[in-house]
Amino acid sequence: MKRSWNEKQGRAFMGKMFGYKLMGYRLVFIKSACDDGYVKLQYMLEKDGYIETVETDLPENGTFPSITGVFPEGAQMEREIAGTYPVMFVSHNKEHEKNDGLSFEWGPFHPLLQEPVLFRFSLKDDVIDKVCIETGYNYRGIERLCIGEKIPNVLDMLERISSVNGFSIGLAFLHAVEAINEIAVPPKANLLRLILNEMSFLRANLYSLSHITKCLGLLSDSSEIFKLISLYNEAALLITNDPQLKGILVPGGLSIDTGIETLVRVNVILQEMVGVLSAMRDRWNNTQSITERMKATGKIDKNTAARMTGRAARAAGLREDVRKLSRLPYHVLSYKIPTAGESNSFTRTMLIFEDILLSLSLIDQTVEIMHEGDIRTSDRPRLKSNGEILVREPEAFGELVIHVSLDEELVTNIKIRNSSTINFPFLDGILKGTELNDVPLVIASLDLDFSAMEK
Structure with a gap:
């Protein structure tokens, strides 16, 4: 059964992180561990060489607001955590617009790709309108x-x-x-x-x-x-x-x-x-x-x-x-x-x-x-x-x-x-x-x- 933070908790957390962003902090690292039924996260934020840490505990099999609404650079870190521990990050910034243009796939293997990765493009007049990128081909654990x-x-x-x-x-x-x-x-x-x-x-x-x-x-x-x-x-x-x-x-x-x-x-x-x-x-x-x-x-x-x-x-x-x-x-x-x-x-x-x-x-x-x-x-x-x-x-x-x-x-x-x-x-x-x-x-x-x- 999935358990999630309530809306008030999520807003309070995101508000705190947004405050750090306004002060000029950037996300450096998300440390994660699983203990006693909880996934423990430490968000490490840096400004001018100083590291500030924000900690939170999530119940296993729970959902949690994605940090990407404030720090987009955290997307890959969250993806790795979700692949390791029983927790899901939910973003409300995803676009769900219908695609009326041409769809095109490129990859995962191509002479002009240095490493395998799959791109799915939605095109309008030969110009990219949307991109979906699928990674994981280089994962070795x-x-x-x-x-x-x-x-x-x-x-x-x-x-x-x-x-x-x-x-x-x-x-x-x-x-x-x-x-x-x-x-x-x-x-x-x-x-x-x-x-x-x-x-x-x-x-x-x-x-x-x-x-x-x-x-x-x-x-x-x-x-x-x-x-x-x-x-x-x-x-x-x-x-x-x-x-x-x-x-x-x-x-x-x-x-x-x-x-x-x-x-x-x-x-x-x-x-x-x-x-x-x-x-x-x-x-x-x-x-x-x-x-x-x-x-x-x-x-x-x-x-x-x-x-x-x-x-x-x-x-x-x-x-x-x-x-x-x-x-x-x-x-x-x-x-x-x-x-x-x-x-x-x-x-x-x-x-x-x-x-x-x-x-x-x-x-x-x-x-x-x-x-x-x-x-x-x-x-x-x-x-x-x-x-x-x-x-x-x-x-x-x-x-x-x-x-x-x-x-x-x-x-x-x-x-x-x-x-x-x-x-x-x-x-x-x-x-x-x-x-x-x-x-x-x-x-x-x-x-x-x-x-x-x-x-």
Whole structure:
């Protein structure tokens, strides 16, 4: 039997959350657990680095008002909670208008879709009027598989959760483990981790750029990007035999050392990209057919962009610096976060170029200040503490949040919220009004990592 909050309770809760929104808070994470016949929810709201928590208990098999009326970015988080625990979220903002136009399905598999997802479009005069998006094709139950496993096994699974952001997710998990156990990572290991993290950003953004060239039909530029990816692989092979950088991270540091001479060679190879990328960026900026088409698609207003993360937000002029959230020593480096004045497919793509160049600059600076030292706290750092922690870290496409609970060496709970979890709920609104042939381009410009989102 379903039990629901009464109307008065629902209005009081939504009014409280709306008050936080008016004060400038944004939804960062929804923590959930089931205990003694109740589903316990903690809504974590952030403003200027300060986290405010709103808690509520729901009876099992009950219904509860959806937070999406106030914080649309919570849609995917609610979907995951409803798929895990016996609770249903009810939204009163759904449209039920009759569709008189043409219906069209795209996906779940297509050469211009990086990962499987199914779109159902309602069209009027070849322009999208409504969108229904079906996900779940990338779901593997990783979070459930991690529960009860030892830390090294969990790290191995998390590094494989995404082909583009697996390293960053594994690193965020280790930062949580090290914080709970009060493990101090040696300075050299932290600098090496920073280089590897930026290399993972570099790889992810090169693949994003490659996909956009295919959507635009720029075969020559696509070939150039492929050569740059080969350059990256050449540099990565000097450090490890896995371009995705799996297997290097361990609690307290790294499993393998990389000498300064090798790092210099890696840096020399990577810096060869700067000239090619700068020339391609300038050429796109000066090609009218590219700028006109891309600037007219994928527009995001500033109010919506403020609820998003990554390039979708920064292209609208919002100065989001996710690196300042990290436990890595970014504060010793000099950098400026690139932004633009209007979020559309073109400005977001230009920011991909700028973000790649930024990663190359940060790698270059870190190699310059690299010094000798230990790469690990000890051969077997003590992992005997109990506790839980919420960690916020950067990934290639925006902010990554991970909540970890430990019972000594075992993971008792883990929840991951990547940038796509926040940005995906806005996709249907962004696509509305788009011509059908521009859909792949708009989606590609939004950097959606469905593998890490669905887990």
